[in-house]
Structures are given as structure tokens and as C-alpha cells.
Amino acid sequence: MNNFIFQNATKVYFGKGCVKEYLSCLTEPYHTIMLAYGGGSIKANGIYDEVTSILWAAGKRIVEFSGIMANPTYAKVQKGAKLAREQHVDMILGVGGGSVMDCCKAISLAAKYEGDVWNDFWEKPGVIEVDPLPLGIIVTVAGTGSECNGGAVITNEEKKVKTGRDYPKLNPSFALMDPVYTYSVPVKQMVSGGFDILSHIMETYFSEPNEDNVSDDIMEALMKSVIRNLRAAIVNPKDYTARSNLLWDSTMAENRIIKMGKRCDFQCHNMEHQLGAYTDCNHGCGLAVLHPVYYRHIYKAGLPKFVRFAINVWEIDGNGKSDEELARAGVEALADFIKEIGLPTTLRELGVTDRTQLREIADSCGISAGSYRKMTHEEILEIFNECFE
Numbered sequence: 001m002n003n004f005i006f007q008n009a010t011k012v013y014f015g016k017g018c019v020k021e022y023l024s025c026l027t028e029p030y031h032t033i034m035l036a037y038g039g040g041s042i043k044a045n046g047i048y049d050e051v052t053s054i055l056w057a058a059g060k061r062i063v064e065f066s067g068i069m070a071n072p073t074y075a076k077v078q079k080g081a082k083l084a085r086e087q088h089v090d091m092i093l094g095v096g097g098g099s100v101m102d103c104c105k106a107i108s109l110a111a112k113y114e115g116d117v118w119n120d121f122w123e124k125p126g127v128i129e130v131d132p133l134p135l136g137i138i139v140t141v142a143g144t145g146s147e148c149n150g151g152a153v154i155t156n157e158e159k160k161v162k163t164g165r166d167y168p169k170l171n172p173s174f175a176l177m178d179p180v181y182t183y184s185v186p187v188k189q190m191v192s193g194g195f196d197i198l199s200h201i202m203e204t205y206f207s208e209p210n211e212d213n214v215s216d217d218i219m220e221a222l223m224k225s226v227i228r229n230l231r232a233a234i235v236n237p238k239d240y241t242a243r244s245n246l247l248w249d250s251t252m253a254e255n256r257i258i259k260m261g262k263r264c265d266f267q268c269h270n271m272e273h274q275l276g277a278y279t280d281c282n283h284g285c286g287l288a289v290l291h292p293v294y295y296r297h298i299y300k301a302g303l304p305k306f307v308r309f310a311i312n313v314w315e316i317d318g319n320g321k322s323d324e325e326l327a328r329a330g331v332e333a334l335a336d337f338i339k340e341i342g343l344p345t346t347l348r349e350l351g352v353t354d355r356t357q358l359r360e361i362a363d364s365c366g367i368s369a370g371s372y373r374k375m376t377h378e379e380i381l382e383i384f385n386e387c388f389e
């Protein structure tokens with residue numbers, strides 16, 4: 001194993017009924033709570049009523065901040081920070097998915113920081129010397145795993161940049177994770193979130209080192225769990241076992257454990273984030289379009305690992321196949337799974353209609369240092385073009 005330092009400051013309360021059981025005591029030290037959420041799903045599925053009734057009963061003053069959009073913008077972060085300052089908010093309670101969680105993390109910092117958080121922390125990595133507002137999270141959809149890290153992916157619409165940084169100080173202090181809260185997630189979003197989990201694991205797995213290491217072993221188990229449980233949750237969205245496994249898979253993929261000792265790739269994430277910055281596409285769907293094409297480009301550079309992926313994750317029989325055939329069969333099994341669960345397979349299906357934009361988007365993508373084969377902007381453009389139809 002390579003050297004590493006591991007810490008995770010988020011305390012997780014997981015399981016059916018956890019919000020009812022723990023929210024009141026977790027918010028006990030605070031008086032004014034900013035209740036932050038997205039476009040209103042929590043009002044339709046009853047989560048809003050459950051959360052507010054607990055906070056009212058505990059005598060809290062609630063400041064609502066709603067309308068956090070998918071792919072949260074820096075403008076929204078600034079609005080939230082202004083509200084938090086004006087209303088003397090003591091803590092932020094984010095209720096939602098990755099977009100709500102990320103926006104809340106950035107608000108927790110922006111509310112306490114005098115300067116411009118985009119310039120000083122997102123555009124270039126900084127050192128956070130202020131204490132952000134305390135942040136608690138109630139997770140409503142499995143996918144990003146944002147509840148257990150300090151990562152916040154924010155879109156600067158003016159600059160056409162979508163980017164994330166992981167600051168340990170932005171780890172939420174607690175995360176409440178009730179799998180029942182995820183029952184109402186529409187199937188399209190559930191599979192998108194499921195693929196995001198798989199992508200986080202693959203982007204970590206397909207990177208050096210390749211010698212025996214516990215992170216790779218954990219990742220194979222996690223990938224199999226995501227595939228199996230996503231299939232089960234499609235058949236029965238109220239399958240508690242499947243929903244709880246998916247919810248914990250998503251945390252396990254992004255709580256830093258599997259990254260220990262790994263270089264990590266995240267080239268597909270870099271490409272998807274810029275597609276998102278230009279087109280506002282859905283994150284998990286964008287990843288589904290890109291991954292098989294990207295892997296067809298790089299698998300020869302990481303052949304032993306792609307062979308291992310085919311055998312250990314997709315259980316492909318290696319008999320009579322060359323390493324190259326086997327590796328390629330693993331990539332094609334991934335592509336077939338994407339089709340099977342109903343995710344888009346082309347940029348056009350993703351809603352990207354203007355092919356002339358692709359050059360500019362490709363040129364704006366970050367280049368990952370950890371990839372088995374370092375991309376160039378020219379090759380990223382080739383990949384986008386292959387993804388188009």
C-alpha cells in the first residue's frame with residue numbers, strides 16, 4: 001500500500017426511523033436552523049413535514065432556503081450565504097441529494113468567509129482557516145456520497161466551469177440516512193445515482209497501484225453490490241434491503257476509505273462536469289454515456305486491471321479468451337448494463353444537441369494525472385464525438 005492519512009469527521013446515523021430518533025438531539029445546541037432543500041420533492045413525499053415537526057417541537061427557529069437546483073450554482077451559494085448572515089443562522093440542515101449537500105457545504109463556508117469563496121477555494125485550492133457554519137445532512141437519494149466527505153461541486157455559470165474541491169473542514173458533522181426516504185426517488189434518478197456510485201468506484205479502481213491492496217478488494221465487492229441491488233430496486237423500489245445497500249454503497253464509494261493508497265482517475269468526472277457546466281445535463285446520466293467509450297480508449301494501457309474487472313466483477317469466463325478479449329468483454333458488459341438499466345448511451349439522448357460546442361467543452365476539461373493513459377484535449381474531443389450519436 002502507498003502511504004496515507006485517513007480521517008472522516010462525519011458521524012453517520014443509518015437506518016429506518018433514524019431522523020425521528022436522532023434529529024432532535026443532534027440539533028439541540030442550535031437555535032436558528034437554516035432548512036435547505038431542493039425543488040420540492042421533500043414536500044411531496046412527507047419528509048418536509050416530518051423534519052419541520054421535529055424542529056418545531058424542539059422550539060427551533062427555522063429559516064427556509066429552498067430551490068437548490070440540480071448542478072447548484074455559485075449564485076445560489078451566494079444567496080444562501082447572504083440569508084444565513086442576515087438571519088444569524090447557527091446551523092445549516094441540508095435535506096436532499098448531492099446538489100443540496102454540495103450547495104450547503106459551500107454556503108457554510110461562504111457565510112463565515114469575508115472574501116470570495118469561488119476565487120479562493122474553488123478556482124484554486126486554498127486553506128480554510130475560518131470555521132464554517134455547522135452542517136447536518138438528511139440524505140434523500142443514493143448517489144454522490146457527499147454526506148461523508150468535504151467535497152462540493154459547484155457550477156460557476158458566468159465562467160462556464162463546474163468543479164469540486166474536497167476540504168475536510170466541510171465534512172458535515174452528522175448525516176442521517178434513512179433508506180425509506182429514498183423510496184420516492186423516480187427510477188430515472190435512482191439509476192442515475194446508482195451509476196454515479198459505480199463510476200466513483202471505477203474511477204478509483206482503474207488507477208495505480210495494481211499490486212495486491214485492500215482498497216481494490218473492497219471495491220470489487222462494492223461494485224457487485226451496486227449492480228445486484230440496483231437490479232433489485234428496479235424490480236421493487238420499496239425493497240428495503242436493496243435501498244439500504246445502495247445508500248451505504250454510495251457512502252462507501254466517497255467516504256475516502258477506498259481511495260486510500262490509490263492515485264484515482266476521475267477523468268470521466270472531469271469530462272462530465274464540463275458537459276454539465278455547458279449543458280446542465282444530469283450527472284449520473286452523463287457519466288453513463290462517457291464511461292464505456294472512455295474505457296475503450298484506455299483499457300489496453302491498464303490491461304491486467306481490466307482483465308480482473310471482467311472476471312471478478314462481471315464473472316466472465318476467461319477460457320479461450322486472450323487478455324485483450326477478456327478486458328474488452330468486461331467493458332462491453334458494463335456498456336450492456338448501462339442499456340439494461342435504461343440509462344442514456346449517447347450525448348444526443350442526454351440532450352446535447354449542438355455538436356459544434358464539443359470542441360470548446362473538450363478544451364475546458366481538466367486532465368487527470370491518475371489515469372492509466374493521460375488524455376489530451378484532442379482525444380477528449382474524439383471521445384465526445386464518438387459519444388454523440
Ligand code: NZQ
Pocket residue numbers: 037038039040041042045068069070071072096097098099100102140141142143144145146149151152153164181182183184185186189193196254269283284
Ligand atoms: O430538487 P428536489 O425536488 O429535491 O428533487 C431531486 C432532484 O430533482 C430529486 N430527489 C432527491 N431525493 C428525492 C428526490 N425525488 C424524490 N424523492 C426523493 N427522496 O432527485 C433529483 C436529483 O437530485 P440531485 O441532488 O441533483 O442528485 P445527485 O444526488 O445525483 O447530485 C448531483 C450533484 O452532485 C454533484 C454532481 O456533480 C451534481 O452537481 N456531485 C457531488 C459529489 C460530492 N460532493 O462528493 C461527487 C459527485 O461525483 C458529483 O459530482
Ligand code: ZN
Pocket residue numbers: 144196199200269283
Ligand atoms: Zn459522481
